[in-house]
Amino acid sequence: MKAFPTLIVCEHCDAVYRRPTLAPGEGVRCEICAAPFLRLSRLDVDHWLALTMTSAVIYVIANVCPIIRVSFNGLHNETTLWRSVAALAHGPVTLMAVPATLTVIVVPLLHMLLLGWVLLYARRGRRAPGFRIVMKLLVTLRPWSMIEVALIGILVSIIKLAGFLHVVPGVGLWAMGVLTVLFTLIASPDTRHLWSLTESDVAV
Numbered sequence: 001m002k003a004f005p006t007l008i009v010c011e012h013c014d015a016v017y018r019r020p021t022l023a024p025g026e027g028v029r030c031e032i033c034a035a036p037f038l039r040l041s042r043l044d045v046d047h048w049l050a051l052t053m054t055s056a057v058i059y060v061i062a063n064v065c066p067i068i069r070v071s072f073n074g075l076h077n078e079t080t081l082w083r084s085v086a087a088l089a090h091g092p093v094t095l096m097a098v099p100a101t102l103t104v105i106v107v108p109l110l111h112m113l114l115l116g117w118v119l120l121y122a123r124r125g126r127r128a129p130g131f132r133i134v135m136k137l138l139v140t141l142r143p144w145s146m147i148e149v150a151l152i153g154i155l156v157s158i159i160k161l162a163g164f165l166h167v168v169p170g171v172g173l174w175a176m177g178v179l180t181v182l183f184t185l186i187a188s189p190d191t192r193h194l195w196s197l198t199e200s201d202v203a204v
């Protein structure tokens, strides 16, 4: 399949345009359906990569450190994100463990790794090996990361449990809050303009 990096397609109506030259922060609307379909990020590639690497570190903290600590009659217990998902797998809603694992743990990790991979090469104006496939995957994965939904769910649980248990938010929960903001920053920019910022060494 041949790639056409000088062309761009509206995601909403499939109209094809020649890729415009935009300044950071500028965007264009589709002339057919009027939907905004391309906006250039204010982040340059170096900042984008730095934020992606920071997100990966915060992701590890969010997964390793306890997100919640519960005390009741002198008994204490704490859980991490991983243990929460494992508990789902062993509870009455076993099937929920699969989408929870994918949307909260697997997809965000995959997204950060793939984005970091293409940005690492893009900062030198080059296309990473497997560039075309990675770019497609990034567009596919973007709607399936739901860290913010998990965060809201945990906060609601804390509020409900706080009525009859002593509940203390853990470091993992604060890390999830920071990760939600960082992930929004790195996942929001349109990755398609990386086509025009990079040149291929070989056919990708």
Ligand SMILES: [Zn+2]
Residues within 6 Å of the ligand: 010, 011, 012, 013, 014, 015, 030, 031, 032, 033, 034, 035
């Ligand atoms: Zn359109």
